[in-house]
Amino acid sequence: MTEPKLVFTGPPGAGKTTAIAALSDIPPIVTDVRNSDASLAKTHTTVGMDYGEVKLAGDERVRLFGTPGQERFAFMWRILARNAMGLVLLLDNSRADPRADLRLYLQAFGELLRDTPCVIGVGRLDTHPEPSLDALADELEQLGWVFPLLAVDVRQREDVLLLVDTALAQLEARQWQDTQS
Ligand SMILES: Nc1nc2c(ncn2[C@@H]2O[C@H](COP(=O)(O)OP(=O)(O)OP(=O)(O)O)[C@@H](O)[C@H]2O)c(=O)[nH]1
Ligand SMILES: [Mg+2]
Secondary structure, eight states: OOOEEEEEOOOOTTTTTHHHHOOOOOOOOOEEEEEOOOOOOSSSSSOOOOOEEOOOGGGOEEEEEOOOOSGGHHHHHHHHHOSSSSEEEHHHHSSHHHHHHHHHHHHHHHHHHHHSOEEEEEEOOOOOSOOHHHHHHHHHHTTTOOOEEEEEHHHHHHHHHHHHHHHHHHHHHHHHHHOOO
């Protein structure tokens, strides 16, 4: 497999920039500016993209791209989705309607997901247990998708690594299936 490109997406504040910084072996490239949106409870927001790299077992280098979360930057979602080999969708369960977030980002990346694996990481389940992972899995099923859903803390490198490993495992399974057909 040649240097897979994974894209992290999800709503503002879900932790795309944090996750890539937690996992990257190189100092991540960030394009955050001071946030002027009062509905976002954080000081900075991504306006371009995040970039990091991680070397996994066997010296496989994975390129990590993060999208801006805000919908006004949806044009960047399309640009960053090009040639992606997997999608990591981060949700923040403390947001008003995580199910609506799930629908919005899966729809926005629907074309990519036709032949690219996805893994969903749900953050802040400890403080905001609803909707539960089961409820989100039901929503996913109703939308016609079957993807792994994991509880994560994006500040923890091990959690982000698990998301990346899960996406890559699906990718390898698909590539193996392709060789069989
Ligand atoms: N207390 C707490 N903070 C968390 C948790 N998960 C993430 N965060 C914080 O949430 C914030 C996420 O911010 P970013 O990484 O900038 O989010 P983003 O998804 O890149 O946001 P945009 O670029 O605006 O789309 C960071 O300050 C994290 O430290 C959690 O489980 N608990
Ligand atoms: Mg960001």
